[in-house]
Amino acid sequence: xxxxxxxxxxxxxxxxxxxxxxxxxxxxxxxxxxxxxxxxxxxxxxxxxxxxxxxxxxxxxxxxxxxxxxxxxxxxxxxxxxxxxxxxxxxxxxxxxxxxxxxxxxxxxxxxxxxxxxxxxxxxxxxxxxxxxxxxxxxxxxxxxxxxxxxxxxxxxxxxxxxxxxxxxxxxxxxxxxxxxxxxxxxxxxxxxxxxxxxxxxxxxxxxxxxxxxxxxxxxxxxxxxxxxxxxxxxxxxxxxxxxxxxxxxxxxxxxxxxxxxxxxxxxxxxxxxxxxxxxxxxxxxxxxxxxxxxxxxxxxxxxxxxxxxxxxxxxxxxxxxxxxxxxxxxxxxxxxxxxxxxxxxxxxxxxxxxxxxxxxxxxxxxxxxxxxxxxxxxxxxxxxxxxxxxxxxxxxxxxxxxxxxxxxxxxxxxxxxxxxxxxxxxxxxxxxxxxxxxxxxxxxxxxxxxxx
Ligand SMILES: Nc1ncnc2c1ncn2[C@@H]1O[C@H](COP(=O)(O)OP(=O)(O)OP(=O)(O)O)[C@@H](O)[C@H]1O
Ligand SMILES: [Mg+2]
Numbered sequence: 001x002x003x004x005x006x007x008x009x010x011x012x013x014x015x016x017x018x019x020x021x022x023x024x025x026x027x028x029x030x031x032x033x034x035x036x037x038x039x040x041x042x043x044x045x046x047x048x049x050x051x052x053x054x055x056x057x058x059x060x061x062x063x064x065x066x067x068x069x070x071x072x073x074x075x076x077x078x079x080x081x082x083x084x085x086x087x088x089x090x091x092x093x094x095x096x097x098x099x100x101x102x103x104x105x106x107x108x109x110x111x112x113x114x115x116x117x118x119x120x121x122x123x124x125x126x127x128x129x130x131x132x133x134x135x136x137x138x139x140x141x142x143x144x145x146x147x148x149x150x151x152x153x154x155x156x157x158x159x160x161x162x163x164x165x166x167x168x169x170x171x172x173x174x175x176x177x178x179x180x181x182x183x184x185x186x187x188x189x190x191x192x193x194x195x196x197x198x199x200x201x202x203x204x205x206x207x208x209x210x211x212x213x214x215x216x217x218x219x220x221x222x223x224x225x226x227x228x229x230x231x232x233x234x235x236x237x238x239x240x241x242x243x244x245x246x247x248x249x250x251x252x253x254x255x256x257x258x259x260x261x262x263x264x265x266x267x268x269x270x271x272x273x274x275x276x277x278x279x280x281x282x283x284x285x286x287x288x289x290x291x292x293x294x295x296x297x298x299x300x301x302x303x304x305x306x307x308x309x310x311x312x313x314x315x316x317x318x319x320x321x322x323x324x325x326x327x328x329x330x331x332x333x334x335x336x337x338x339x340x341x342x343x344x345x346x347x348x349x350x351x352x353x354x355x356x357x358x359x360x361x362x363x364x365x366x367x368x369x370x371x372x373x374x375x376x377x378x379x380x381x382x383x384x385x386x387x388x389x390x391x392x393x394x395x396x397x398x399x400x401x402x403x404x405x406x407x408x409x410x411x412x413x414x415x416x417x418x419x420x421x422x423x424x425x426x427x428x429x430x431x432x433x434x435x436x437x438x439x440x441x442x443x444x445x446x447x448x449x450x451x452x453x
Contacts, residue, residue: 067097085126150196157329171197181321184371187292195248203247211256229278255295338377356391
């Protein structure tokens with residue numbers, strides 16, 4: 001989501017003392033305030049800049065109280081900024097004019113002399129609404145851009161064939177999908193591809209990093225909250241489930257949800273309904289679910305760290321992404337794909353890779369998978385000069401030391417390397433590693449000793 005900038009408010013009043021009082025009030029909130037003293041000045045400002053809200057008086061000429069100037073102004077705003085919320089201010093005697101203003105599109109009104117707390121509450125509310133609207137527009141635009149088939153997936157290797165078939169087969173369904181695979185293997189792109197080929201492609205695709213949610217924020221982030229639900233809940237907030245309404249909700253890093261919160265999540269997934277924090281109104285969750293993790297969820301279940309029933313809720317269909325080192329045939333096409341992307345971005349003219357660079361790319365161990373490859377290409381595009389990327393531009397040497405090439409090793413090197421790798425893969429569990437290597441316990445321990453591991 002875009003960084004939150006401070007709200008920008010346009011205050012329209014012809015009386016300098018009132019405008020100044022309002023300016024100080026909003027400035028104290030940390031908002032940016034602009035003042036306009038006439039309907040003409042208001043239109044100029046709205047045409048020139050983007051505001052979150054317009055607070056407008058209804059009378060601009062001394063001794064008029066009809067409100068007609070304000071009502072005329074109101075009619076001109078939508079042409080300049082169709083989503084700009086307008087709050088009108090009016091004196092005691094003219095509440096009926098305020099009502100007329102509401103009928104003509106004002107979102108709210110304030111009586112003069114105003115009560116600071118109420119004024120701030122009204123304005124804040126409009127700002128929050130406007131931002132939610134804008135976010136919705138942005139998402140719709142992002143989705144529209146994506147509708148033409150979704151993200152580009154480069155996958156030519158035989159290892160990726162079952163993955164692509166699965167995406168084609170389950171994408172158009174509404175099935176819940178669990179995507180597994182090491183870091184950087186493309187779980188995020190697969191999730192986006194599932195959404196883009198599915199029946200909800202024209203609706204939002206909302207991604208939430210479940211690992212990044214603190215216990216305190218979990219419910220409010222996912223389900224939203226109503227103003228006053230807790231101390232910091234100053235306005236209503238739309239949760240991720242609601243944002244994804246009708247579309248796809250992508251629960252990324254699902255293994256990192258603490259057990260207590262897994263229970264809460266499970267309840268929602270089972271009932272397909274939830275309440276905003278602080279509200280008793282039950283809302284339906286009409287979303288397609290896609291989840292992803294780099295962990296082995298079955299092992300997590302066995303270790304008591306992940307609820308089995310939650311796993312069963314999520315893995316109706318499971319798509320496993322193989323690591324890049326098992327997709328040799330994809331390395332060159334991916335490298336070319338990233339080269340095209342990055343040279344456009346950095347306005348460089350590279351035509352391709354020299355042969356040694358291709359050899360280096362294929363030999364590299366890619367522990368960071370596709371993401372590491374894309375970063376390597378980006379770095380090379382940035383730093384290299386000339387018409388082709390050379391091996392040296394890729395800067396892969398350091399990482400290669402960590403994963404030596406088979407041709408450069410003797411038998412003992414290979415054994416040591418294999419044992420170390422297997423141990424790492426088994427999370428240091430020697431019994432499991434021995435089993436995977438087809439060694440007896442004692443044979444395995446002898447080797448550990450021999451290699452000082
Ligand atoms: N098959 C592919 N074709 C094109 N680009 C890809 C492919 N796979 C991955 N990428 C790109 O590589 C980068 C990493 O992919 P992504 O973020 O989807 O990985 P991930 O598995 O979600 O990683 P993590 O576990 O770290 O979240 C992204 O920029 C993505 O667009
Ligand atoms: Mg990811």
